Amino acid sequence: MNILDKIAARKREEVEILKEEVPVETLQMLPHFKRKCFSLKENLKKSKTGIISEFKRRSPSHPEINLGADVAEVTKAYEAAGACGISVLTDEDFFGGSLDDLAVARETVKLPLLRKDFIIDEYQLIEAKAMGADVILLIAAMLKPKQVEQFSKKAKALGLEVLLEVHNEEELKNNIFDTIDMIGVNNRNLKTFEVNLQTSKDLAEKIPGQYVKISESGISDTTAILELQKSGFQGFLIGGNFMKTEDPGKSASEFINELKSRSK
Numbered sequence: 001m002n003i004l005d006k007i008a009a010r011k012r013e014e015v016e017i018l019k020e021e022v023p024v025e026t027l028q029m030l031p032h033f034k035r036k037c038f039s040l041k042e043n044l045k046k047s048k049t050g051i052i053s054e055f056k057r058r059s060p061s062h063p064e065i066n067l068g069a070d071v072a073e074v075t076k077a078y079e080a081a082g083a084c085g086i087s088v089l090t091d092e093d094f095f096g097g098s099l100d101d102l103a104v105a106r107e108t109v110k111l112p113l114l115r116k117d118f119i120i121d122e123y124q125l126i127e128a129k130a131m132g133a134d135v136i137l138l139i140a141a142m143l144k145p146k147q148v149e150q151f152s153k154k155a156k157a158l159g160l161e162v163l164l165e166v167h168n169e170e171e172l173k174n175n176i177f178d179t180i181d182m183i184g185v186n187n188r189n190l191k192t193f194e195v196n197l198q199t200s201k202d203l204a205e206k207i208p209g210q211y212v213k214i215s216e217s218g219i220s221d222t223t224a225i226l227e228l229q230k231s232g233f234q235g236f237l238i239g240g241n242f243m244k245t246e247d248p249g250k251s252a253s254e255f256i257n258e259l260k261s262r263s264k
Ligand SMILES: O=C(O)c1ccccc1NCC(=O)[C@H](O)[C@H](O)COP(=O)(O)O
Pocket: 003, 054, 056, 059, 060, 061, 062, 186, 188, 190, 193, 216, 217, 218, 219, 237, 238, 239, 240, 241
């Protein structure tokens, strides 16, 4: 069983329990449910740097990135560093995150927040909105195109933006819907965990022009960003490179400042 199948199986169990414990009607009464979302898409279109900084403590490929990281401290520093948006891992079992992390990030910053999780059920979209997310992720490798269409429609109806994640041309071709806002190319092969930025460069020209393009995973220097910008990418999702350091906010700030000075 590959990692996405394992995660999907766990999510299905988790969602069935949650639906009983916290019904949709309860989520819909939470104050953030009616909040107007911040737009990551618009921030990326306006930005010269396009950095989406990620908060994650661990991952299947890196089991100990920053286990004790404090979400308020890091997200506040990411905002001050000039990030366009923040990605918050909300999966507990595989990434050590939680919906509480998302809620704390929401109370801390005014930037668009991506709920970084593995969506397999509409319930998780309602949960994302209620806990303060602005953007949700749909991973083509773990969904059927019909589900991508259904979940993206529902997300838009909730006022959320949709980031579709693909790894190859087939996933891209099968999941082009007008309810998608941004297309992310994940440079990490989820079978081997190897990262290769060429994945983004190869797919860039195949992504239709109306979608904001985001390159995800394995980005560790500003030279990579300058090259990816030449291929047409406007957004860059960076997690481990910041989170593995003692002060992720400071690392993000130095990275963004270096990028700004190299972009002049
Ligand atoms: O990172 C993993 O090990 C992983 C394994 C299985 C599914 C998803 C996984 N990562 C999620 C991500 O997409 C990354 O956290 C994100 O793109 C940032 O990547 P990085 O900058 O390399 O930390």
